[in-house]
Amino acid sequence: MALLELSGISKSFGPIKALSDIDFAVGRGEIVGLMGDNGAGKSTMVKLIAGNFPPSAGRIVLDGEAVQFHRPVEAREKGIEVVYQDLAICNNLTAAANVFLGRELKRQVGPFRFLDHRAMTRRAAELFADLKSETRPGDLVHKMSGGQRQAVAIARTRLAAAKIVLMDEPTAAISIRQVSEVLDLIRRLRDQGIAVILISHRMPDVFSVCDRVVVLRRGRKVADKPIARSTPEEVTALITGAKETA
Amino acid sequence: MALLELSGISKSFGPIKALSDIDFAVGRGEIVGLMGDNGAGKSTMVKLIAGNFPPSAGRIVLDGEAVQFHRPVEAREKGIEVVYQDLAICNNLTAAANVFLGRELKRQVGPFRFLDHRAMTRRAAELFADLKSETRPGDLVHKMSGGQRQAVAIARTRLAAAKIVLMDEPTAAISIRQVSEVLDLIRRLRDQGIAVILISHRMPDVFSVCDRVVVLRRGRKVADKPIARSTPEEVTALITGAKETA
Amino acid sequence: QQKYRFAVVPKAMNNPFFDLARDGCLKRAKELGNIECIYRGPVEHEPATQAQLIQDFITQKVDGLAISVADVASATRSIKAAVDAGIPVITFDADAPGSARSAYIGTNNKEFGLALGKQLLALRPEGGKYAMVSGGPGAKNLAERVDGVREALKGSKWVEVSGSPTFCNDDVALAVQQMADLKSATPDLAAIVPIGGWPMFAPEGFKAFVNKNKKEIDAGKFTLVVADTLKMQLELLRDGYSNALTGQRPFEMGEKSMDALLALKKKEKIPEIIYTGLDTVTKETVGQYLK
Amino acid sequence: MAETGRLPGLDLDNVGRASWWQRGLFASQSAYVSLALVAVVIGMSLASQNFLTAGNISNVAQNFSFIAIATLGITLVIITGGIDLSVGSVMCFSAIISAMTMTALSDGSIAPWLITTVDGKPAAAVPGLIFALSILAGLAVSLVIGLANGFAIARLGLSPFVTTLGMLSIVRGLCYVVTNGRGSFPSGPDADLFYAVTAGKVGPLPMPFVYLVGLAIVMAIVLHHTAWGRHVFALGGNEKAAELTGVPVARVKIQVYALSALAAGLNGIIVSGWLGSAPANMANSYELNIIAAAVIGGANLAGGIGGPLGAIVGCVLLEVIRNGLVLAQVSSYWQQTLVGCIIVLAVLVDRLRTRGP
Amino acid sequence: MAETGRLPGLDLDNVGRASWWQRGLFASQSAYVSLALVAVVIGMSLASQNFLTAGNISNVAQNFSFIAIATLGITLVIITGGIDLSVGSVMCFSAIISAMTMTALSDGSIAPWLITTVDGKPAAAVPGLIFALSILAGLAVSLVIGLANGFAIARLGLSPFVTTLGMLSIVRGLCYVVTNGRGSFPSGPDADLFYAVTAGKVGPLPMPFVYLVGLAIVMAIVLHHTAWGRHVFALGGNEKAAELTGVPVARVKIQVYALSALAAGLNGIIVSGWLGSAPANMANSYELNIIAAAVIGGANLAGGIGGPLGAIVGCVLLEVIRNGLVLAQVSSYWQQTLVGCIIVLAVLVDRLRTRGP
Ligand SMILES: Nc1ncnc2c1ncn2[C@@H]1O[C@H](COP(=O)(O)OP(=O)(O)OP(=O)(O)O)[C@@H](O)[C@H]1O
Ligand SMILES: Nc1ncnc2c1ncn2[C@@H]1O[C@H](COP(=O)(O)OP(=O)(O)OP(=O)(O)O)[C@@H](O)[C@H]1O
């Protein structure tokens, strides 16, 4: 049984049909690459799954149970972690505070629960080190470079035991050094039985980690096949529309 | 004589030395790849050249003339065009309005000069078509996908006769279809004698278009050599610090 | 019997003083039977809003207008517009001399100031430093009272400190704070004369201020002569929190306005200036006013 | 923004065409507030038979244009994402300075050569010159205040809210200082000209209304069909991007605050002409009404959205409510409460209309 | 934010350590405004030898705490990137409702069983109960207003400026409506208790000052050491990000507006206790002073920055200036102008300090 199953999903923004009638499934411990031209609807699909907005039509089944998320936090509670394309970071907080935003570590003092600053800083430092990122947990995100911010967004997904991690162009702005770390991370997630949906425009990345590739074109699914039975050339042709379906 | 020459450039943000003592030159019609880890100082260098802020030390010589820009528009008047990493786009304007922002096309009506909406829309459509981007000139940028926005930012640099174009990760969010268009564009710029500085984390892109590669590491220049005498492996080693200098 | 609708337009509806005038109008209108009294003004003291309201009343074709003038020049024009439209106009409380109004009913503000000054002089002929607290710098009637106080004390041993009067903009909290500030600024200040009741409209704050200076007051070294005679002020005077009050008669202003407008409607002659008089209250006489 | 035409070459199969009620004027806040206005007018005319009389309509036309010119100015500021709290004070100060200049010129205490005596009465040496100089003096001080606001905000980088809050206080204080708390009124040989130009009528139309319509049309054209107007919108959309793409951000900002102050100043002079006086507490706390009118008409305080039509509709709505409540003999005390409700309702309607996917 | 410690493993050779004056408290607006405050105090004490007398200091301590509690509340709102213009009206309304409740309970017009007669005089059946109920009534209406603000802003998505501007008008109107323009007075057997608790002293310290310090300490701890406080800052930094990472954005927003209204309500009750009266124009246009105080103290209207210390310093500065100008016998006309200048100067200092490279 698939871990996540989308059936007949559509989404319109006024006159724009961002997604039309998508069927799509991800199995436990599977890495699916989601590719497509700009504006094909990839981010829209991620946001639907993550509960940012409801689909216009269709249903989502997670772990055999039909779900209807109204807020992102509900999706997270069901084990869906997301790295957003625009990173979702608060500039006025430190890197550590951003990593733990919404699930701060606390310490009981009498009847009160206070933030455990030290534990959060330490854990954030470990996560950054894991990602081989030179991000300082105590620095304000405000001053950080594009890649450092991306590291913060990725570190965040490692906090809880997720069932599925959605990554919307997680390697867009980060340097090669960390790209391989992120890809390694994705493989490690798979080995733990966690499913990953990876959105990327980088063909080599997709072909090096993914088990399966799904191609969207103008809101429709035009391909869904095991990576082993496809080639970068074919996927490119599907993305650009040179080839209609696979 | 080099088109653009930086000598002894340093830039500090409070305690952070983003750039230390950089010497660097670009010739007419030369494509230089600028690489480095996240936070290495690449964007800072672009912003210095583009007049966003002055260097803490050092001098910039453009076309044989020492320059000191105080505002970005001054740099542009001297023929420096930039694609910023954060795109510099106004969400409440249309794609066409964004492309022409700051240098609108006008039409004389009696003593007044009004916007020439039609001409701008048409020209923007041409520019997008050139880039093989499916961006509609009359749509508000507000609703566009990441890649569509990047197309707007790139289209902008084609408006005037530039001497040098700085591109800060112009292909980070765009699909493979357009990546090759952007790379083509860069080559066409070179053929017109325009210099290009390309910042990118994508090794293949850099190796396919650049004549020379410069690597920054923690604010210092650690390599500056013709692409033909380097390899992706060497550059990767330089970026990660595995290799100290080249 | 002919029915009439008379509009009463105060300077500001947030001032308790005008509530008394309103009550006077309403009572008299009820007594007369054939009169409806419409009480409506700007909530805050602002001349343009008052002028617009008068326009609206002209549009409504009310049968008479009684206005407490917020700004002389602008009211002069509004009054002319009303009279041109055949609506008789009188002013009350604050006048617009030289306008087309038929009569003014209210206090002679210069006299009012003089009375306050004379009270102070009677209580403390030996003189000293004094300060005043006023409402807003824009109000002409208040300016006349200030002049009156100054005139009454001219030639005596009383000298006004610089920085007087302070303006509380009808904010009662600010009025009390300013009294405290004035006393701190000049520790040997011998008297404060608020030319309106504002500080006493904050009775506890006023008491706190007085209690701090109780010794000096009891020793006759610090004197408080306050304008207006609202009930809470009389109670404070009775309990020893001030030395004397001088008050106007807003209730009567309201009553007389109705009478005057009715007389104008009946084409009777009325005097141009009708002073409603002043009440001078001291500790000795406060009992009879509190009845 | 005007370009919504479709291009032939670009037809994406997943992109439809917006329905008519989702496009152009119909999709704007102004349209919805205009609807609300019509509803209110109908309601009011049922509540009071005096409401739709010629006299009252002309009253309303006059009254709303008293704040509408200032609202046009502040709308520009709001489009750039700023705010101007000093407009009420500027209205008053400019009126006072105009009136004082006219008085001083007329009694010869400055530039006595402008005054001659005809039949024993003082008269202007050059007809209209005293009038023109007085108006110019009022507008000049407004301009100075606007430039000061703009300079502090654009060059020193202060927050617009705080800068103009400070200016509100500074300028109101100056109104009291220069007049010794009393205000002033226009007088002298040109006073009648002054009244005619500010409070007269052209045919059935009150002068302020004529000025307003003229200014609104100019503003609409400038905003949508000149580069400067485009830059005003760009500033409200993304100031940093505007700066980077070569929009002269600081200059445009300074101009916008200067125009806002000028509009307020002009508005103040007109109101003082109608009042026949420039009292020192004139237009006290009008800034909140003016901002409310702009916002009701669809200007977005986050910047990037707004226009003259909306500003005018907002002012009309506020005035119709004020006037209507008086005519319907609702207590003044309720007026404030109702105005507050209308403000919230207006933005609520807008919000429900644009409610997300 | 508290974590600025350095981590051993992460030593980058191009990153130095910020100099001491660029870190922590010294780098904050509060520090600079405190310096300005000290300068003003020195200046004032030179201008008037009465400034530093015990009596005057206690006056100042009392007066500034009249707006300081409301400023604490609004600071929370400002940190989330919002604004609350309704605080002045809420102060007044809550005071009026408290006083009216006390009067009604005391004369038996509601719940007559709370009143007995002792020696022919009315007395409370349960000591302190009338007092407690009155205060609760005042706070309850404040809470309702705050929840309404919060609901409109967080759930309906209206702009905070417009919503609270509307509420300013609505609530002020209600103040006039319920009292018929007159205001009301606390009276009855518990009135003395009411005065003691609101305007009394604990040793040399005025009660309002004691409440203020207590609330400020709690607020500092909550802001910096609880998840809720962190979320308040996150909202001001990037609301969308906060939403996506699971911060209960709507709930925190509603809470923040509710707290702001509660603080204003409490403040209003305290002021009315000191005045002995709750006039219907009480705290009129105080919102501008309160916001100015918060901003002078370093709260950033763009959101994400601010704290209780700054709020208090801002209030003290405003009160010292007001008091000092009276003491220095400066003409009242000039006071408003000077206060405006100080507001602008305070933010200018902050701006110059943080002026970017
Ligand atoms: N909130 C929105 N309102 C209106 N249209 C939207 C909205 N979000 C996305 N769209 C439209 O939906 C389409 C799909 O957008 P989406 O962001 O999913 O593309 P994408 O595949 O992620 O592209 P990219 O690779 O550039 O990130 C685009 O045409 C975009 O303009
Ligand atoms: N305005 C600023 N204030 C303070 N520090 C800054 C500022 N801008 C950049 N920095 C710091 O300067 C360093 C270099 O940043 P820069 O943006 O140039 O990196 P980059 O090489 O472009 O990285 P990336 O590949 O991630 O975009 C980083 O440590 C960053 O934190």
Ligand SMILES: [Mg+2]
């Ligand atoms: Mg996307």
Ligand SMILES: [Mg+2]
């Ligand atoms: Mg960068």
